[in-house]
Structure formats: C-alpha cells, structure tokens
Amino acid sequence: MHGEQPLRLGVLGSGKGSNFVAIAEAIRNGSLQAEVGLVVSDVAEAGILQHARDRGMPARFIAPGAFRTKLDPTAEAAFIGALQEARVDLVVLAGFMRILKGDFLKAFEGRVVNIHPSLLPSFPGLEAWKQALEYGVKVTGCTVHWVDQGVDTGPILAQRAVPVLDDDTVSSLHQRIQEAERTLYPETLARLTRGGWATPGRAGSRT
Numbered sequence: 001m002h003g004e005q006p007l008r009l010g011v012l013g014s015g016k017g018s019n020f021v022a023i024a025e026a027i028r029n030g031s032l033q034a035e036v037g038l039v040v041s042d043v044a045e046a047g048i049l050q051h052a053r054d055r056g057m058p059a060r061f062i063a064p065g066a067f068r069t070k071l072d073p074t075a076e077a078a079f080i081g082a083l084q085e086a087r088v089d090l091v092v093l094a095g096f097m098r099i100l101k102g103d104f105l106k107a108f109e110g111r112v113v114n115i116h117p118s119l120l121p122s123f124p125g126l127e128a129w130k131q132a133l134e135y136g137v138k139v140t141g142c143t144v145h146w147v148d149q150g151v152d153t154g155p156i157l158a159q160r161a162v163p164v165l166d167d168d169t170v171s172s173l174h175q176r177i178q179e180a181e182r183t184l185y186p187e188t189l190a191r192l193t194r195g196g197w198a199t200p201g202r203a204g205s206r207t
C-alpha cells in the first residue's frame with residue numbers, strides 16, 4: 001500500500017496531545033518513517049490541535065454532535081471524509097475519548113490503532129490508572145492495540161509494564177504511565193511501518 005511512500009497517519013485526540021507530540025518528535029528525528037496527514041479532534045480547544053498547528057501540520061476540529069461517548073452519524077461521516085480526503089493509511093487514536101464503531105471501522109478496517117493506559121484486558125474504560133491504583137495491583141502499564149468493535153479491546157500490538165509504588169498518588173502513577181506511553185507508541189508505530197501491513201488477524205502471530 002505504501003511502497004516507497006512514508007506511512008500517512010491520521011491522528012485523533014481529545015486532550016493535551018502528549019502522545020501526539022512523541023509521535024511527531026519520532027517522525028522529526030527519523031526513528032518513525034511516517035508523515036502526519038491530518039490531526040482531528042472532537043474538542044475545539046484540545047492541546048493536540050495546537051501542537052499540530054505549532055508544527056505546521058494540518059489540524060481540524062470536527063464537532064462530535066449530541067452524544068457524549070460516541071460521534072453522531074453526521075459527525076462520523078465528517079471524520080471519515082476528512083481522513084479519506086487526507087489519504088491516511090493508518091488511524092492513530094491518541095487520547096481520543098469517543099468510541100468508534102460501525103461505519104468508521106468499516107471505512108478503515110484493520111487500520112485503526114489505540115493506546116490505553118493499562119495492561120489490557122485489565123482496566124478498560126476511563127481513568128484506567130485510577131482503577132489500577134484503587135484495585136491495588138502492583139504492576140500496571142500501557143497497551144497499544146488494534147481497534148475493534150469493543151471498548152479497549154482488539155488484538156494487542158505491544159505493552160509496557162509500569163510499577164505501582166507504595167506512595168503513588170493518582171497523579172504520580174498517571175504520569176509514570178504516560179511516560180511509558182510516550183516511548184511505546186512511537187516505537188510500536190515504527191515497528192508497524194517496518195513490518196509492512198500487519199493486519200489485526202496477523203497481529204497476534206508469535207513466530
């Protein structure tokens with residue numbers, strides 16, 4: 001699909017954009033052979049949009065519509081259209097806090113990856129670091145996975161463990177996990193670009 005062309009990423013995020021910054025930095029320093037085709041957010045004032053604009057990368061806010069946890073059909077069509085127009089090869093969810101299903105996943109079948117701040121399948125959903133601290137696990141971490149119809153499910157591409165320390169607070173643990181994310185996500189994307197097109201069906205192969 002890409003031949004000599006660098007992989008074109010469409011990055012979706014709702015928040016401050018630290019994962020996006022790490023990905024952009026990896027592209028800049030040559031450790032990730034890719035380019036950012038478009039950054040899209042459902043939050044007009046999201047830091048991720050500003051980080052993209054600061055780097056001269058195309059960035060768009062698209063209003064999500066009336067629902068709280070997903071895109072309404074008009075918004076979903078707008079997200080799909082914008083990413084297709086930008087000719088992205090891979091959709092990279094970097095703190096995108098809405099569930100993508102149906103038409104979106106059909107449009108980018110086997111081409112959507114996500115990062116989640118826990119060792120999935122433990123602690124899916126919101127504030128996974130807080131869930132881990134409250135549960136009392138001694139190790140948590142982060143996971144990069146292909147996105148399927150579920151919430152924080154789908155074949156796992158990579159994980160990194162992070163210790164939970166006795167004196168951790170919600171914020172210190174969150175910070176340690178996010179530090180791990182900032183290396184794991186660019187490294188995993190680089191592995192994907194080097195390995196060609198590992199579809200979800202093959203992602204779990206352990207040869």
Ligand code: GAR
Nearest residue numbers: 015016017018019094095115116117
């Ligand atoms: C990241 O920690 C990511 O794992 C999490 O949102 C944060 C975004 O931070 N995503 C989820 O919880 C998805 N279920 P960032 O905007 O600084 O990259």
